[in-house]
Amino acid sequence: MKIIGKKDMKADRSLAEEIARRSGENVFLCYQCRKCASGCPNRKFMDSSPTELMRYVQLGMVDEAMKKNTIWYCLSCHTCSVRCPEDIDIPRVVDTLRILVEEKNIKADDNHSRLFNRLWMTIIKYLGRGYEVGLVGALNLLSGKPFKDLPLGFKMIKKGKLKLLPSIKKPFSMMKMFSRARKLKK
């Protein structure tokens, strides 16, 4: 008997195993009941549903799991994880995928989310606390939308909701924490 596409029948478990090792979540428990997909408030914007994402990870389909916009549209709202009959922490799986994308420097349809994360982490590393004006300014410039939300920003400054200058708290102890974490990861 000739099996068509026999070569493609192999499933690669390595992605699921890496996720299990790093997050403690076993995606093979998923039996595709779709409760997560039906409750997901953001499904409309995603290339695939959370249920499909679980399947891609089970089968090691890296491109579908990591290069599409799905993981970058997860809100981490935990509607899915609390309804999952197998108690899989789906947002944790998504976070681990995001971290893998960042570490392997994969080109992904991330809608500037990675830029946002990098800017945020850099700001708190050097200042200790958040600095909205600097964050929005840098994000808008680097993502090519310099005037985005400008009227809203002005209104907030007028109302005293945004500080033009950052407050700096113990920057050296924060920088040391970041550098110790980097050493540990190596």
Place this chain on the structure above:
Amino acid sequence: MKLAYYPGCSLHSTAIEYDLSTKKVCEALGVELVEVKDWICCGSSPAHQSDELMSVALPAKILSLVRETDDLKEVCAPCVSCYSRLRFAQESMKDESVKRDVEEIIDAKYPEDVKVLHALDVIVEKVGTEAVKKKVVRPLAGIKVACYYGCLMTRPPKVTGKQQFENPTYMESVMEAIGLETVDWNMKTFCCGAGFALTQTEVVLELTKKILADAESAGADVISLGCPLCHINLDGRQQQINKKFKTNFNIPIFYFTELMGLAMGIDAKELGVFKHLTEVKDFLKERVFV
């Protein structure tokens, strides 16, 4: 009663009225809040999306700072994102190898005995609605409120300890204690889009529109909430939503502490309610100060 107070970055900027009103209301209820010494950012979503270790280390450091603040063992975190990150970190720190790495990063001993409470938990669990009732001098009767919890105040229950995570009712008990009428509605734990406000704004507009529309159709005059991210989306983006979807929303969005403060007779300006982007002046004139 004395608690450590961790305002987080939002309460020192975009949610300044939440900071003001929480402090005022707690003071009036006899709860002393001591701000955590030299607190740092909890890392929020960008940390858990990009760095496994720092997403635990930052909250763990904050918890160690709590213990250094007058040796306190309970901390009030009014921002839901901070509250959630602190509680998630406590779960992660149960793993011995994570704990070892994190203690090395924060260069401090991690305290296991800190209890993390949201500001609403402080009111419900520590103060109690009966004590709140006794402080009411201006009951907000005749006003209908939709209590909005958002996602992370109740979810996931293994982290928050809240058993009613699909249809919680404890904010309602506080609102009823100060004289408001609560409405039944569908979106109380629906996500507003939270931290996507800057990168995927279209998501926030879409989800927030659904929340506002449901509150309005349930007959709510105002929405009450306890999260700076929800507030900036529901309050700050109403005009953008009206423009995009051709709607006509003009719903005052209050922090639950602001409504409590108003009912307790605290000066509206001191509570910061005029800092909202969806103006509340007319509403207060017609419905509260009559």
